[in-house]
Amino acid sequence: MFDTLQVNTSTAGDYSYFVGNDLRNDISEFTKRYASKKAFALVDAFVLKHHRSYFEEPLREQFTDLKIFEIPRGEQAKSADVYLKLLDHVLGNNADRSTPVFAIGGGVTGDLSGFVAATALRGLPLIHIPTTLLAMVDSSIGGKTGVNHKTGKNLIGSFYQPEAVFADVSYLRTLPEKEWVNGMSEILKYGMIHSPDIIGQLKELTDSEIDMDGNSWLDLIRQSAQIKIDVVSEDVLEAGKRAFLNFGHTYGHVLENLGNYSTYSHGEAVYAGMVGATYASNKLGSQIDLSNLLQFRSLYDFDLHGITQKPAQLVDLMMRDKKVKDGTLRLVLLKDLGEPYLYRVAEKTFVEDSWQQTLKIFY
Numbered sequence: 001m002f003d004t005l006q007v008n009t010s011t012a013g014d015y016s017y018f019v020g021n022d023l024r025n026d027i028s029e030f031t032k033r034y035a036s037k038k039a040f041a042l043v044d045a046f047v048l049k050h051h052r053s054y055f056e057e058p059l060r061e062q063f064t065d066l067k068i069f070e071i072p073r074g075e076q077a078k079s080a081d082v083y084l085k086l087l088d089h090v091l092g093n094n095a096d097r098s099t100p101v102f103a104i105g106g107g108v109t110g111d112l113s114g115f116v117a118a119t120a121l122r123g124l125p126l127i128h129i130p131t132t133l134l135a136m137v138d139s140s141i142g143g144k145t146g147v148n149h150k151t152g153k154n155l156i157g158s159f160y161q162p163e164a165v166f167a168d169v170s171y172l173r174t175l176p177e178k179e180w181v182n183g184m185s186e187i188l189k190y191g192m193i194h195s196p197d198i199i200g201q202l203k204e205l206t207d208s209e210i211d212m213d214g215n216s217w218l219d220l221i222r223q224s225a226q227i228k229i230d231v232v233s234e235d236v237l238e239a240g241k242r243a244f245l246n247f248g249h250t251y252g253h254v255l256e257n258l259g260n261y262s263t264y265s266h267g268e269a270v271y272a273g274m275v276g277a278t279y280a281s282n283k284l285g286s287q288i289d290l291s292n293l294l295q296f297r298s299l300y301d302f303d304l305h306g307i308t309q310k311p312a313q314l315v316d317l318m319m320r321d322k323k324v325k326d327g328t329l330r331l332v333l334l335k336d337l338g339e340p341y342l343y344r345v346a347e348k349t350f351v352e353d354s355w356q357q358t359l360k361i362f363y
């Protein structure tokens, strides 16, 4: 194991986030705490195909009755339909309140399985085994679980904390480059809003091409997870500081939505969104060098040609974000690198300008 981080939640107890290369022994040790011989492994289809014996072996030591269920790949799986199928599986196999659920996959698997664990029998023990970079540094921490609704993303869900997270970088050996870039955006975000040193470290790992050896990323994953843990531990139910984690996201959600959640990945949309938010920050007087972000441009394989809406329309779309309160758009902006603040937008012109500039940069 490389490191163990402690997550403190005032409402739902504390849990550990383990990070390292090959955590099978740590998982075996951890699972001895469960009396149950039955457990559920809800597993991303790719991970099931390529890593089955790897995750199964330590789990079977404790859970002689391990029920495995495959989760289809892609965002479409985060639906009420798949959620109900998983409930059928869990309840149909006689789960009781002591039967643990292991969520093994990326953010889709984690959010969906987390919601199953949160709601089946009013709550089963949940353990996250994130297998994408994004899930390791972001979605497996903080307890947000849920599925999408036809009116929008993540609209059905709950806060439900896991009992542990095992971020094992050996899963990353099969991760395609696009998914590395996807996760990288969130790491870059932590650099922008919290620890600017991260930006330089990220540059080293991606300089001519992305270093796709998970071991090289261990330290950045640990630092990123620590930032997310610190923020969510202080603000478990997203009443304040946690909003800073949305840097670039209010812009990004508009792009994801216009691209029907398929044209742009979350990471691509957030990357463009961070450019917009940084530009907007500068319009209000900050002096942040945009090259902190743009030096990574060549790693991203997308453009915004397909966005035909005018900046004013894009601002209107921002107003539909679920983070808008009382009709006021609130943007996370930066006073400087590492110094975020929440800005209530009264006059929208500078936000329109920031869209104009973003569309130009990504044209």
Ligand SMILES: NC(=O)c1ccc[n+]([C@@H]2O[C@H](COP(=O)([O-])OP(=O)(O)OC[C@H]3O[C@@H](n4cnc5c(N)ncnc54)[C@H](O)[C@@H]3O)[C@@H](O)[C@H]2O)c1
Pocket: 044, 045, 046, 047, 073, 074, 075, 078, 105, 106, 107, 108, 109, 111, 131, 132, 134, 135, 138, 139, 140, 141, 142, 143, 144, 145, 154, 171, 172, 173, 174, 175, 176, 179, 182, 266
């Ligand atoms: N709960 C939260 O706080 C939170 C935070 C951020 C994002 N999210 C959610 O996370 C989701 C995105 O997560 P994601 O980017 O991990 O997407 P994902 O779960 O769809 O995984 C991306 C792709 O990687 C594949 N994959 C998974 N592990 C792999 C591996 N080891 N090797 C090769 N391929 C692998 C999957 O099959 C999938 O095709 C979104 O639904 C988003 O809303 C949640």
